[in-house]
Amino acid sequence: MKFKFPILAKIAILGTLTSVIAAGISIWVSYSKQVSRGEENLLSNIDNTLDGVDYYFKDDESAASNLYALKTVTDKAVEYYQDPDLKNAKLEDFQSFEEYEEFFKSRAVWFYPPPNSMIGSREYLDFAACLRQIQSYSVINMLSCDAVSCSVAKYDESIKGYIFAVDSRYKRIENGKFYHISASHYVLTPQDKFVEASEDTYDTFDLAGYHTKLTTIIDEDGSEIATFFIQYSLDNLIQENRKLLASDLIVLTSTSLAIIAIIVLASYLMFTRNIRKLTKASTNISAKLASNEAFSVEWVQINTHDEMKTLTDAFMAMQGQIINYTEIIKKEAAEKERTAAELSVASKIQLETLPFASFVDNKVALQAYITPAKEVGGDFYDYFYLGDKLAVLINDVSGKGVPAALFMMRCKALIKFKLTSGLPLIQAIKESNDELVRNNDENLFVTSFVGIIDFENEEIEYVNAGHEKPYIIDGKTISRLDGVSNFVLGGMDGLDYVSEKVPFKKGDRLFMFTDGLNESINSKEEEFGYDRIVSSLDHSKGDTLQGVIANMKKDLASFVGEQEPFDDTTMMIIENKGDFHLHFEKKDYSIIEEAVNAFDEHFKPLSKEIKAKVGIIFDELLNNLVSYEKRPDLVIDVTGKIKGDDLILVISSNGADYDILANHKPKYATTHEDFELGGFGVAIVKDLTKDVSYEYKDGHSIVTMILSTDG
Amino acid sequence: MESKIEHGENLVISLKGRLDTVTSAELAKKLENEPIDEPIVIMDMKELEYISSAGLRLLLSLKKKLSAENKEFEIHNLNDVCKEVFRVTGFQNILTVK
Numbered sequence: 028m029k030f031k032f033p034i035l036a037k038i039a040i041l042g043t044l045t046s047v048i049a050a051g052i053s054i055w056v057s058y059s060k061q062v063s064r065g066e067e068n069l070l071s072n073i074d075n076t077l078d079g080v081d082y083y084f085k086d087d088e089s090a091a092s093n094l095y096a097l098k099t100v101t102d103k104a105v106e107y108y109q110d111p112d113l114k115n116a117k118l119e120d121f122q123s124f125e126e127y128e129e130f131f132k133s134r135a136v137w138f139y140p141p142p143n144s145m146i147g148s149r150e151y152l153d154f155a156a157c158l159r160q161i162q163s164y165s166v167i168n169m170l171s172c173d174a175v176s177c178s179v180a181k182y183d184e185s186i187k188g189y190i191f192a193v194d195s196r197y198k199r200i201e202n203g204k205f206y207h208i209s210a211s212h213y214v215l216t217p218q219d220k221f222v223e224a225s226e227d228t229y230d231t232f233d234l235a236g237y238h239t240k241l242t243t244i245i246d247e248d249g250s251e252i253a254t255f256f257i258q259y260s261l262d263n264l265i266q267e268n269r270k271l272l273a274s275d276l277i278v279l280t281s282t283s284l285a286i287i288a289i290i291v292l293a294s295y296l297m298f299t300r301n302i303r304k305l306t307k308a309s310t311n312i313s314a315k316l317a318s319n320e321a322f323s324v325e326w327v328q329i330n331t332h333d334e335m336k337t338l339t340d341a342f343m344a345m346q347g348q349i350i351n352y353t354e355i356i357k358k359e360a361a362e363k364e365r366t367a368a369e370l371s372v373a374s375k376i377q378l379e380t381l382p383f384a385s386f387v388d389n390k391v392a393l394q395a396y397i398t399p400a401k402e403v404g405g406d407f408y409d410y411f412y413l414g415d416k417l418a419v420l421i422n423d424v425s426g427k428g429v430p431a432a433l434f435m436m437r438c439k440a441l442i443k444f445k446l447t448s449g450l451p452l453i454q455a456i457k458e459s460n461d462e463l464v465r466n467n468d469e470n471l472f473v474t475s476f477v478g479i480i481d482f483e484n485e486e487i488e489y490v491n492a493g494h495e496k497p498y499i500i501d502g503k504t505i506s507r508l509d510g511v512s513n514f515v516l517g518g519m520d521g522l523d524y525v526s527e528k529v530p531f532k533k534g535d536r537l538f539m540f541t542d543g544l545n546e547s548i549n550s551k552e553e554e555f556g557y558d559r560i561v562s563s564l565d566h567s568k569g570d571t572l573q574g575v576i577a578n579m580k581k582d583l584a585s586f587v588g589e590q591e592p593f594d595d596t597t598m599m600i601i602e603n604k605g606d607f608h609l610h611f612e613k614k615d616y617s618i619i620e621e622a623v624n625a626f627d628e629h630f631k632p633l634s635k636e637i638k639a640k641v642g643i644i645f646d647e648l649l650n651n652l653v654s655y656e657k658r659p660d661l662v663i664d665v666t667g668k669i670k671g672d673d674l675i676l677v678i679s680s681n682g683a684d685y686d687i688l689a690n691h692k693p694k695y696a697t698t699h700e701d702f703e704l705g706g707f708g709v710a711i712v713k714d715l716t717k718d719v720s721y722e723y724k725d726g727h728s729i730v731t732m733i734l735s736t737d738g
Numbered sequence: 739m740e741s742k743i744e745h746g747e748n749l750v751i752s753l754k755g756r757l758d759t760v761t762s763a764e765l766a767k768k769l770e771n772e773p774i775d776e777p778i779v780i781m782d783m784k785e786l787e788y789i790s791s792a793g794l795r796l797l798l799s800l801k802k803k804l805s806a807e808n809k810e811f812e813i814h815n816l817n818d819v820c821k822e823v824f825r826v827t828g829f830q831n832i833l834t835v836k
């Protein structure tokens with residue numbers, strides 16, 4: 028598993044930040060400490076040095092050997108001090124300062140000559156510079172050169188500085204301040220603290236780049252004999268400090284880093300140990316969930332009592348909830364699946380309650396379309412015979428889904444029941460409406476178009492209850508059934524409905540639809556609308572009914588494009604085929620094929636077998652008429668209609684009154700030699716029909732035949 | 739009606755459509771000019787929709803002609819309507835129907 032910013036990195040970054048801050052603080056602290064520590068180091072060296080000096084003066088004979096040079100200096104100083112001439116010499120006693128100076132020069136050790144090895148060395152030069160600084164300091168302070176009293180000098184290797192002594196006669200204390208008196212009584216270095224100075228007390232004053240300490244040397248009598256200045260370079264101090272600081276820093280930093288690393292690693296292991304446990308448990312759970320495997324609670328043992336413990340407790344509780352919810356979801360899913368399966372079956376059942384989408388008989392051809400159902404819906408079409416009349420309906424129940432579907436089933440059964448019970452159309456609709464209003468707390472309603480096609484009178488009586496107005500397509504025009512729009516069914520009881528009648532002649536078509544068609548919208552929110560319906564109908568005028576519906580669907584689909592269908596769309600188109608009637612005014616064998624083909628076309632749904640029988644009958648009888656009838660102006664009429672399960676065929680002509688059925692009896696033979704033809708046609712006709720009769724009426728010779736259509 | 743005549747071991751005449759007044763005459767004409775050398779003539783009526791008495795007339799004359807030449811004439815694959823026509827007219831007795 029990859030983390031973009033793992034905890035380890037966070038801890039490490041935090042640790043590093045903390046350590047940087049800590050290091051900064053320690054550096055600062057240690058720096059200040061180190062400074063004084065470096066100084067202390069030096070001072071303790073000086074102390075040691077001066078202790079040696081003290082010792083020397085106190086115990087006279089036993090000078091520290093390593094302080095040879097200093098001893099020589101102090102020897103000189105003591106000697107100088109003890110010279111009575113010098114001791115008693117006063118400036119006032121001299122003619123001039125130069126004289127005074129000369130006097131001292133002649134007596135005092137001016138400079139203690141450094142060891143030969145030192146001459147020209149950097150240390151010597153430093154010392155000389157230091158001394159000159161003291162001198163120049165005096166000069167700057169309007170002193171005559173006080174260097175006469177600096178009869179000193181020793182370079183001390185251990186402190187990398189110079190020790191020089193000044194005769195205490197040139198020192199005094201005035202007003203609580205220490206003065207080092209030069210020959211001209213000028214102040215050299217006022218030092219407040221030095222007032223209380225004792226043999227082991229010293230203080231500092233600095234001169235450019237040098238640090239100076241003083242101490243007082245006393246003789247056996249306790250009298251001050253000299254003041255020692257110990258001077259060392261600040262550079263040394265700084266360098267010393269830096270060395271210490273650097274080594275300390277290295278130690279400090281590496282220790283810190285080691286500790287940080289240990290802490291980081293330890294905390295990483297400590298934190299992630301529990302996290303790893305949780306991760307493992309979570310992975311197990313999700314694997315089980317993914318594989319749809321049943322799982323029980325994954326126990327995670329956490330011994331710490333911290334946030335991880337809280338998290339783990341929450342995790343354990345969550346597992347329990349997941350198990351519960353998974354169970355619930357499984358149940359719900361099963362329930363949902365069951366419901367979906369039921370809905371799917373329901374939708375199938377609902378569709379099955381609708382009659383076939385295609386229907387053709389000798390009177391009418393019909394093609395319906397209903398949106399392929401994913402779920403149950405509220406649209407429906409229906410058609411059924413009421414005696415010789417055909418009822419055609421299209422309905423759209425308000426709302427969607429199961430409520431609409433149930434209401435639709437109710438409407439469908441109810442309207443059909445009312446119509447088939449023999450009520451006049453408007454009465455049937457009125458009663459259906461009243462019935463629908465009753466027990467309709469959901470206030471569902473249905474828009475309905477119910478038409479009764481009267482083939483006898485070639486008209487449709489219809490009631491439009493708030494439904495989209497259908498179109499009538501005759502040979503030339505497309506017109507809307509613009510009659511009274513009644514109130515919807517199921518909305519309010521006690522209403523009277525008004526019906527209208529329109530002609531519906533042979534070849535006329537009635538196109539009905541639900542608002543799912545005209546209200547379908549495209550991506551621009553435009554409706555398909557009535558104009559497009561009319562235009563589509565106009566384009567498919569010459570097509571078959573299937574062609575008209577297919578064309579409408581295609582136009583709708585190309586208009587709507589990618590848009591999700593908003594509503595169910597239902598359409599139905601019905602054509603009045605009229606009666607089967609052929610009229611021939613020619614005496615020609617070609618009428619046989621014409622008649623057979625016309626019959627096949629008109630009675631398309633009939634079986635091949637019936638069609639074959641009719642073909643034989645036409646061939647026998649029409650052949651007979653054309654062959655034997657003597658009239659040159661022969662007129663033949665052929666009609667056919669279905670009545671119940673029977674097909675009734677009538678062939679009439681203006682020929683002679685000749686009962687073909689009576690006069691021909693077939694003569695059966697057993698071999699072809701004695702086989703005679705004649706009368707077989709009639710025998711076949713009689714055999715193929717259920718009933719055949721002849722009559723001569725109003726100058727017409729008429730053969731009527733009844734064939735069973737159910738095989 | 740369509741007819742297909744295939745020479746071979748036997749002569750096979752396959753009929754498709756209707757064998758009625760008009761088409762029988764057409765077929766008769768066609769067969770008149772057809773040399774028949776095979777010993778057996780088979781009329782396959784598998785795709786024949788129906789046969790009327792005019793068609794029967796053709797079959798009878800063909801049967802007579804072939805018998806005179808000592809040739810066999812067989813009718814194959816009659817549908818139900820044709821079988822019925824053969825039955826009612828007694829043609830099933832005088833023609834070899836298979």
